Amino acid sequence: MKKIVGIVSTVLSACLWAFAPTAGAVQVFTTAPEWAALVREIGGEDVIVSVATTGLQDPHRIQAKPSLITAARSADLVVANGAELEVAWLPLVIRASGNAQIQPGRPGYFEAAAYVRLIEAPVLLDRSQGDVHPLGNPHIHGDPRNMLSVGRALAARLAQIDPKNAAAYSDRYKRFTGTMRASIAVWERDAAPLRGVPILVQHKVFSYLESWLGIEEVGALEAIPGVEPSGAHLADILARQAGNPARMVIYPAYQDDTPSRWVAERAKIPVVLLPSTLGGTPDASNLYKYYESMVRRLLDGLKSGGGARNGNSQAHD
Numbered sequence: 001m002k003k004i005v006g007i008v009s010t011v012l013s014a015c016l017w018a019f020a021p022t023a024g025a026v027q028v029f030t031t032a033p034e035w036a037a038l039v040r041e042i043g044g045e046d047v048i049v050s051v052a053t054t055g056l057q058d059p060h061r062i063q064a065k066p067s068l069i070t071a072a073r074s075a076d077l078v079v080a081n082g083a084e085l086e087v088a089w090l091p092l093v094i095r096a097s098g099n100a101q102i103q104p105g106r107p108g109y110f111e112a113a114a115y116v117r118l119i120e121a122p123v124l125l126d127r128s129q130g131d132v133h134p135l136g137n138p139h140i141h142g143d144p145r146n147m148l149s150v151g152r153a154l155a156a157r158l159a160q161i162d163p164k165n166a167a168a169y170s171d172r173y174k175r176f177t178g179t180m181r182a183s184i185a186v187w188e189r190d191a192a193p194l195r196g197v198p199i200l201v202q203h204k205v206f207s208y209l210e211s212w213l214g215i216e217e218v219g220a221l222e223a224i225p226g227v228e229p230s231g232a233h234l235a236d237i238l239a240r241q242a243g244n245p246a247r248m249v250i251y252p253a254y255q256d257d258t259p260s261r262w263v264a265e266r267a268k269i270p271v272v273l274l275p276s277t278l279g280g281t282p283d284a285s286n287l288y289k290y291y292e293s294m295v296r297r298l299l300d301g302l303k304s305g306g307g308a309r310n311g312n313s314q315a316h317d
């Protein structure tokens with residue numbers, strides 16, 4: 001019995017040790033699963049990562065919960081998306097944390113969108129209309145090449161905060177770029193049939209993915225990003241099917257698919273569910289599988305819609 005108790009206590013202490021913060025590790029508070037994954041790629045065992053949201057939550061609408069304030073209080077670094085994606089909650093959390101290190105402008109505050117060229121900046125912005133993309137489209141992680149530029153800046157920032165491990169951050173970044181570049185080449189080859197394919201989107205969360213793979217977005221069900229589609233706008237989208245017909249409607253896992261289904265049923269095209277980030281669908285279980293799953297789901301959508309019809313391939317070459 002004594003022996004069993006001894007074994008149990010050894011196992012227990014091993015578990016506790018495994019969950020205890022590694023001494024000296026940089027504590028990183030991330031706002032979304034894709035940034036948590038990138039920090040883990042570059043930070044390795046030198047970071048402890050917390051993530052504020054899951055792949056099933058609407059990233060535009062998060063509550064500033066006490067648990068987030070507690071996590072931010074002990075953070076050495078905040079890694080946010082930026083471009084106002086978290087404007088409704090992150091500034092509140094950071095202020096309430098009372099943590100001077102992570103205030104905007106300090107080395108402990110990092111915004112990914114600062115290292116990427118934003119697309120779809122509104123020409124005329126009227127916030128009263130509820131546009132949730134006032135600075136341009138913030139969903140930059142849809143293009144995996146953006147993970148490389150953000151990753152480079154992140155490696156530099158981690159090195160600044162934790163200089164003794166600078167070489168490790170730089171090495172991991174180099175390894176990450178090698179693996180990611182090789183994966184990108186495979187995804188691009190696999191996704192070749194999607195080039196020039198016209199599609200509809202519910203919310204404009206996949207614009208960077210579309211731009212990377214050469215997919216042609218011919219309409220968004222949300223006329224203004226973040227505002228529920230109106231019946232009149234959906235009818236208009238449907239009427240436009242007579243011209244350049246979309247081959248599928250895509251929507252993110254966190255959204256109610258009713259508008260997508262309404263249009264798809266009438267247009268007789270498939271509805272394709274895509275993970276907007278890691279964990280949005282079960283197959284998007286890590287950073288690499290996230291991109292792989294989006295490509296596969298789009299290809300499946302193309303096939304289920306009847307393969308190559310008009311508006312196909314090579315149109316944008």
Ligand SMILES: [Zn+2]
Pocket residue numbers: 060132133138139203204205225
């Ligand atoms: Zn959005």
